[in-house]
Amino acid sequence: MAVFVYAENINGIYKKAAFEAVSYAKAVAEKMGEKVSAITVNPSDSSDLLYKYGADNVISIKDDGLKNFSAKAYAQAVNEVANGNIIVFPHTTDASSIAPMLAIMNNYSLITNVLEAPESISPFQVKRRAFSGKGFMHAKADAQGVIITVSQNAFGVKENPVAGTEEVKNLSVANEDTKVISHEQSSGKLDLKEAEIVVSAGRGMKAPENWGMIEDLAGLLGAATACSKPVSDIGWRPHSEHVGQTGKAISPNLYIAVGISGAIQHLAGVNSSKTIVVINSDPEAPFFKSADYGVVGDAFQIIPELTQKIKALKG
Numbered sequence: 001m002a003v004f005v006y007a008e009n010i011n012g013i014y015k016k017a018a019f020e021a022v023s024y025a026k027a028v029a030e031k032m033g034e035k036v037s038a039i040t041v042n043p044s045d046s047s048d049l050l051y052k053y054g055a056d057n058v059i060s061i062k063d064d065g066l067k068n069f070s071a072k073a074y075a076q077a078v079n080e081v082a083n084g085n086i087i088v089f090p091h092t093t094d095a096s097s098i099a100p101m102l103a104i105m106n107n108y109s110l111i112t113n114v115l116e117a118p119e120s121i122s123p124f125q126v127k128r129r130a131f132s133g134k135g136f137m138h139a140k141a142d143a144q145g146v147i148i149t150v151s152q153n154a155f156g157v158k159e160n161p162v163a164g165t166e167e168v169k170n171l172s173v174a175n176e177d178t179k180v181i182s183h184e185q186s187s188g189k190l191d192l193k194e195a196e197i198v199v200s201a202g203r204g205m206k207a208p209e210n211w212g213m214i215e216d217l218a219g220l221l222g223a224a225t226a227c228s229k230p231v232s233d234i235g236w237r238p239h240s241e242h243v244g245q246t247g248k249a250i251s252p253n254l255y256i257a258v259g260i261s262g263a264i265q266h267l268a269g270v271n272s273s274k275t276i277v278v279i280n281s282d283p284e285a286p287f288f289k290s291a292d293y294g295v296v297g298d299a300f301q302i303i304p305e306l307t308q309k310i311k312a313l314k315g
C-alpha cells in the first residue's frame with residue numbers, strides 16, 4: 001500500500017514544504033518497501049518537481065470548487081483519493097488544518113510536528129516537537145492508520161529522483177461553508193515559515209524607521225524578516241512578522257535576533273532554529289542563554305558593520 005503525501009501548492013505553485021513532505025514520505029515508503037503517492041489540488045506546476053523528491057505517482061485533483069481554500073472541502077477531496085494507512089502532510093497553516101479532519105474521518109491517529117524519520121513503522125513511532133518547541137516527545141500511533149504533519153525545515157528537502165506517473169482526478173466537492181469576500185496577498189516577500197534564514201528585531205530598534213538596516217541585512221542574506229510581539233502590537237511591523245508563542249513558530253537554519261530580550265514567549269516560537277545568533281547591548285539579556293553565538297553591543301553599530309562585511313565577502 002502506498003504512502004500518501006499531501007503536496008501543498010499556493011496558487012498552483014508548490015511550496016518548499018511540499019518537497020520536504022514528499023522527501024519525508026519517500027523515507028517512510030523506503031522503510032516499508034512501498035511507493036509514494038502525492039496528492040495535490042489544482043496545480044499549475046509540473047509533477048516533475050515532485051518526482052524529483054521521490055513521488056512515484058502524482059494524483060492531481062482538478063476541482064473548480066476548490067479554488068478557494070477550505071479545510072473541510074480539502075479534507076473531503078484528499079479523503080476521496082488517499083486510501084493508505086500513512087498520510088503525510090507538511091506542518092503548514094493550511095495542511096495542519098486539513099490533517100486533523102482527515103484523522104477524524106478515518107479514525108486514524110494524528111501525530112503533528114514530526115521531526116525525524118519514524119523509529120518504527122508498525123507500530124508507527126516517531127519523534128515530535130512538544131511543549132512549544134521546548135521539548136521532544138516520542139509518539140506511538142495506536143490506530144490502524146496514522147496521519148502526520150512534518151515540521152518545516154526539520155527533515156529537510158532531499159532529492160530522490162524517480163520516473164513518476166500522473167493521474168488526474170476530476171472532482172466536484174461541495175465547498176459551501178465559507179465564501180471569500182475579498183483577498184489580499186502580501187507579495188514579493190519570502191515566506192517566514194519557509195525561510196532558511198530569518199533576521200528578526202525587537203524593541204531594541206527603538207523606532208520603525210530604523211528597520212532599513214534590518215531589511216538591508218535580510219536582503220543581502222536572502223532572509224525573511226521577523227519581529228517580536230510588542231513591535232507588531234505597536235504597529236512598527238506587520239503582524240505577519242510576529243514570531244513566538246502567540247505568533248508564528250519558525251525553525252530556520254539561522255535565526256538572527258537583534259535587540260530582542262529573549263522572553264520565554266518569544267523563544268517558544270524560535271528556539272527550534274538550528275543556529276541562533278543574538279545581538280544585544282545588555283550582556284544579561286536572557287536570549288544569550290539560548291544563543292549559539294552572541295554579540296554584546298549596540299545594534300546600530302553592529303548591523304551596518306556586519307552588512308558591510310558581508311557585502312565585501314560577496315564581492
Ligand SMILES: Cc1cc2nc3c(=O)[nH]c(=O)nc-3n(C[C@H](O)[C@H](O)[C@H](O)COP(=O)(O)OP(=O)(O)OC[C@H]3O[C@@H](n4cnc5c(N)ncnc54)[C@H](O)[C@@H]3O)c2cc1C
Nearest residue numbers: 202203204228229244245246259260261265266281282299
Ligand atoms: C501571553 C503572552 C504571550 C506573548 N507572546 C509573545 C510572542 O509570541 N512573541 C514575542 O516576541 N513576545 C511575546 N510576548 C511578550 C514577551 O513577554 C516580551 O515582552 C517580548 O518578547 C519583548 O519584546 P522585545 O524583546 O522586542 O522587547 P524588550 O523586552 O523591551 O527587549 C528589548 C531588548 O533590546 C535590547 N536593546 C536595546 N537597545 C539596543 C541596542 N541599541 N542594540 C542592541 N540591543 C538593544 C535590550 O537590551 C533588550 O534586551 C508575550 C507575552 C505574553 C504575556
